[in-house]
Amino acid sequence: MNPSPDGVVPVPLLQVEAVSCRFGGLLALNQVSLELEEGEIFGLIGPNGAGKTTLFNVISGLTPPSGGRCLWRGAPTTGLGASGLNRLGIARTFQNLRLFESLSVRENVLVGLHHAARAPLLGSLLASGAFRRQQGQLQERAMELLSLLELEALAEQRAGDLPYGDRRRLEIARALATAPRLLLLDEPAAGMNPAEKDDLRRLIGTIRAHFALTVLIIEHHVPLMMQLCDRLAVLNFGRRIALGSPAAVRTDPRVIEAYLGGSGGGSGARSGGAGGDGR
């Protein structure tokens, strides 16, 4: 496991400062603070309804926080909105997959290349030489990303027709196309079998190395997160109850109580199956 690069970079890539998020009577996030260092894989775990996805929505600009703020390289991101934050360098995937279903796999990635595709209007309309060269480069770039995620054979298929695992990978390819510095992955292993989860873990490692990315990942599968992440934060009922290296979090009594139901011994079918996979 990589040692966390704490303290190497003076300004953290992303700071979450006492973010709260209230929906009517429900306090989905309660003064949550985090700091992400450049280059680390940071895991976010917690029981269902703990506020993990809400935190993702705040960081990616989809939900404005009711209190607190986020800082990107030290500058507040308040009011930027999802597209503004993406342009800063934050890309995400969704827990319930939001592909552009009527577009082809290749077109999904091309949409991700939106900002790389900037071109003068007249040249684009008349398909000037410069425009065609740029289009060629974009197509090449899209195919590179697709082959990295082993989707190149499916490039012309409609995204809505893809099987589940391919959709998950396509969403990652689309996010990567926006050239992010920080990638938010919301339960990328959901619905995958152990072998697929292993592939995914390798894939995330490859992606991080290839793009020098920082990754923030939500995942229920604890053994996967223990192997993958440099640091982990644990949320429960909107509060951050633990933060630290996987080894430290694993033995934290509050985590064991919140996440494993107080028995501490891997009760329940999921923990049992997961334990066999992880060790």
Add this chain to the structure above:
Amino acid sequence: MDAALFEQMLLGALLALSVYLPLRCGQLSLATPGFYAVGGYVAALLSTGVPAFAGSGATSPLPALLAEMALGGALAGLIALAIGGPVLRLRGIYLAIATIALVEILRVLNLNLPFTGGAMGIFGIPQPFANAEGYVLFTLALLALACWLCQRLESLRLGRAMAAIRDDELAAACVGIDTPRTKLIAFVASAVLAGVTGALAAHFFNSWNARAGSFDASITTLAFVVFGGSRLWPGPVLGGLVLTALPELLRPVGDLRLILFGAVILLGPLFFPQGLVTAERLRWLAGLLDRGRQRGRQAPQTP
């Protein structure tokens, strides 16, 4: 088929494209007839009231027509730009209702403003072309230009962004697409096209009144797109052509014609829920043509 009907069909196809443009990024706007009326009034007022545009009285010079179309399109576009910001925050049926309200506001304004001629409207709009054939050629060129632009849109960044918004607006924002701006561009483009078409139509019809932009017209233009298909530009063009022609072609059956027309509008979506023109049908057609061409090529080789 007489040229006057064909001209009306072409105008219908242009209006259908104007409804198609916002739909291409998922926005159901029924404002097209409102902008069409605005464009028509610009042309009618200029060519009957301003000597530079009026020509000799009965005929008006072609450059004047082009200038009126540009001004009519520009005014419609400006109105769309001004109201687009707040209106496009609405989604789906709510946007449709807001745009119906816009059409009604413009209609009431057109009826009551001191210079728009009240319910009678404006008469004796001079003709830039001697006959309907002239209009047909000119409108064909305009429709070809509009279709070409729609076709180019398919391979442009803007077109991809619009398609992405149609599929999933939230995901589109998360890949860095400025969704309000993209929707506004589509809405303004739709308004400009409707305004330009209105300016041309005012000359063709020789008179212009507030009925050009009514709620009925909103529904009719929407039916063009529902009937033809909203995914690909040939859909609305086909819908506009066919549904404009149909009531006229059905004239021999007398009063039954409107019932038949209604039945077509009803049965179209029932049997072709995606509209007549879909990607699959176009592929099938292309395959058919390809096979035909190959057969034609092989025929001389076989003795």
